[in-house]
Amino acid sequence: MSLLVVGSLALDTIETPFGKTKETLGGSAVYISTAASYFASPVRLVGVVGGDFPKSAITFLEERNIELEGLQTIQNGKTFRWSGKYHYDLNMRDTLFTQLNVFEKFDPKIPEVYRKSKYVCLGNIDPILQRKVLEQIEKPKLIIGDTMNFWIEGKRDELMKTMKHFDVLIINESEARLLTQEPNLIRAGKKVIGMGPKILIIKKGEHGALLITDSTIFSAPAYPMEDIYDPTGAGDTFAGGFIGWLEKSDDISDENLKKAVVYGSAMASFCVEKFGVDGLRELTYLKIQDRFRSFRDLVKF
Amino acid sequence: MSLLVVGSLALDTIETPFGKTKETLGGSAVYISTAASYFASPVRLVGVVGGDFPKSAITFLEERNIELEGLQTIQNGKTFRWSGKYHYDLNMRDTLFTQLNVFEKFDPKIPEVYRKSKYVCLGNIDPILQRKVLEQIEKPKLIIGDTMNFWIEGKRDELMKTMKHFDVLIINESEARLLTQEPNLIRAGKKVIGMGPKILIIKKGEHGALLITDSTIFSAPAYPMEDIYDPTGAGDTFAGGFIGWLEKSDDISDENLKKAVVYGSAMASFCVEKFGVDGLRELTYLKIQDRFRSFRDLVKF
Numbered sequence: 001m002s003l004l005v006v007g008s009l010a011l012d013t014i015e016t017p018f019g020k021t022k023e024t025l026g027g028s029a030v031y032i033s034t035a036a037s038y039f040a041s042p043v044r045l046v047g048v049v050g051g052d053f054p055k056s057a058i059t060f061l062e063e064r065n066i067e068l069e070g071l072q073t074i075q076n077g078k079t080f081r082w083s084g085k086y087h088y089d090l091n092m093r094d095t096l097f098t099q100l101n102v103f104e105k106f107d108p109k110i111p112e113v114y115r116k117s118k119y120v121c122l123g124n125i126d127p128i129l130q131r132k133v134l135e136q137i138e139k140p141k142l143i144i145g146d147t148m149n150f151w152i153e154g155k156r157d158e159l160m161k162t163m164k165h166f167d168v169l170i171i172n173e174s175e176a177r178l179l180t181q182e183p184n185l186i187r188a189g190k191k192v193i194g195m196g197p198k199i200l201i202i203k204k205g206e207h208g209a210l211l212i213t214d215s216t217i218f219s220a221p222a223y224p225m226e227d228i229y230d231p232t233g234a235g236d237t238f239a240g241g242f243i244g245w246l247e248k249s250d251d252i253s254d255e256n257l258k259k260a261v262v263y264g265s266a267m268a269s270f271c272v273e274k275f276g277v278d279g280l281r282e283l284t285y286l287k288i289q290d291r292f293r294s295f296r297d298l299v300k301f
Numbered sequence: 302m303s304l305l306v307v308g309s310l311a312l313d314t315i316e317t318p319f320g321k322t323k324e325t326l327g328g329s330a331v332y333i334s335t336a337a338s339y340f341a342s343p344v345r346l347v348g349v350v351g352g353d354f355p356k357s358a359i360t361f362l363e364e365r366n367i368e369l370e371g372l373q374t375i376q377n378g379k380t381f382r383w384s385g386k387y388h389y390d391l392n393m394r395d396t397l398f399t400q401l402n403v404f405e406k407f408d409p410k411i412p413e414v415y416r417k418s419k420y421v422c423l424g425n426i427d428p429i430l431q432r433k434v435l436e437q438i439e440k441p442k443l444i445i446g447d448t449m450n451f452w453i454e455g456k457r458d459e460l461m462k463t464m465k466h467f468d469v470l471i472i473n474e475s476e477a478r479l480l481t482q483e484p485n486l487i488r489a490g491k492k493v494i495g496m497g498p499k500i501l502i503i504k505k506g507e508h509g510a511l512l513i514t515d516s517t518i519f520s521a522p523a524y525p526m527e528d529i530y531d532p533t534g535a536g537d538t539f540a541g542g543f544i545g546w547l548e549k550s551d552d553i554s555d556e557n558l559k560k561a562v563v564y565g566s567a568m569a570s571f572c573v574e575k576f577g578v579d580g581l582r583e584l585t586y587l588k589i590q591d592r593f594r595s596f597r598d599l600v601k602f
Contacts, residue, residue, distance in 0.1 A: 088484060183390035300559075
């Protein structure tokens with residue numbers, strides 16, 4: 001089987017109450033691919049970086065068996081940079097700066113061999129670019145898309161067009177409300193199902209996640225964490241774990257979608273335990289299985 | 302066995318986007334007792350009303366087999382009144398007025414026969430009054446207490462003294478954060494356990510509830526509701542279902558506490574389906590069991 005991931009690669013400068021990190025590897029495609037790489041194979045990454053993208057980052061991705069044939073390098077350009085500062089309440093963050101750099105003119109080109117990928121995950125990029133990717137690929141089994149407030153508010157019409165092609169939409173709570181203008185999350189979910197995607201996942205951070213399809217509603221708990229060092233990338237890591245599990249099991253039944261939500265949640269819980277992608281560096285399948293089981297214990301009654 | 306409930310009885314004037322109701326029966330003791338009456342027997346209510354308290358309200362409570370020997374009636378006084386308006390987003394509400402009336406000088410007197418009650422539920426009243434109740438009773442098996450922002454901010458020292466006597470504290474998310482000055486809910490929970498109660502329940506509204514003890518963490522989902530007519534009393538109804546189940550089963554093991562949390566959640570979900578106490582008027586044990594099971598389906602993977 002195969003999983004195609006398209007999104008950003010970034011150098012993130014992050015400050016949380018527990019520490020700082022400068023120009024560490026980040027970006028939606030990085031988090032998604034890395035999380036997915038614990039399940040799926042091959043994982044094929046399409047994105048763009050500048051000539052300054054560190055060799056160590058390439059090595060990291062290669063060691064995770066992530067295929068980089070679709071990674072464009074603009075030698076005389078600079079890699080996308082983002083900086084954020086989290087408050088003591090980690091649900092609040094300020095963006096200190098966003099330097100799009102080479103990402104501003106990102107024009108995703110899907111290598112020939114990637115066009116038949118069975119699973120496709122579109123990170124949170126311009127909905128026009130997301131559609132451009134979809135135009136280049138041949139009938140995948142499942143298309144997962146992410147989006148954010150910026151596109152919901154700024155490019156709603158384009159997003160609505162793109163969303164019609166998504167099988168799965170993964171958004172967070174406030175995005176679901178913004179997209180549907182509906183404060184009740186269950187109603188919001190049903191409205192989204194009417195917009196195109198047949199499967200919706202609403203990420204609720206410390207409150208877990210909801211899976212909503214035409215035939216089921218599933219409530220996944222959040223892993224109880226006392227020490228969250230850095231929430232950056234948790235949402236993308238969730239998406240990576242989710243689609244990684246689906247690719248591995250090649251089963252998109254409601255029952256298996258629920259498991260995928262829990263694998264996504266498990267991967268996100270590892271992600272936030274350390275800075276940047278560090279929480280995803282040295283996982284084992286055994287550790288992941290252990291955490292998966294602890295989600296079951298958490299809701300058992 | 303026996304359950305003693307102490308709290309307010311009120312006449313509520315409520316406006317939600319779905320309708321209005323004027324001077325309808327409400328108050329913490331009413332919601333707690335009514336929800337508990339589907340499980341526990343006898344339920345003994347202690348509170349105060351004015352001469353204007355409607356006969357129909359008395360009849361309602363009597364029909365639910367709630368014992369009213371401890372209900373004081375101040376003939377020349379008026380019943381506590383509260384009025385609130387909910388926004389389109391039902392998580393937001395404005396209090397339009399609060400008229401304490403006879404509740405201002407409430408001096409709980411526990412009838413002789415109630416003093417040996419095995420289970421005690423203290424609704425959200427002044428922590429000094431809560432302690433006054435506890436001074437009048439003999440070693441109950443379990444004391445559950447509720448509180449709110451108003452006491453956490455205004456009478457913190459008194460609350461801390463009272464909390465030392467609680468076995469279970471039931472509060473909502475924002476109250477847990479306010480009480481502990483800790484944004485992380487799991488840390489907040491552990492801090493509360495250090496303050497006295499050995500069992501903490503954090504109500505999270507549309508996100509369900511958390512049970513935290515020294516030995517376990519349990520995450521209960523919220524029942525997915527598209528139509529919430531009136532959130533008033535949901536928290537008290539939760540407490541009533543919770544302690545009602547514990548009284549009925551007379552088992553305070555971790556495993557049974559989890560079930561009690563789900564019964565509390567189930568009762569709260571019925572409560573918000575109609576205005577005031579209407580959602581709790583015509584339930585059957587069968588309906589409650591059905592909903593209990595649907596909570597299980599919601600988290601099964």
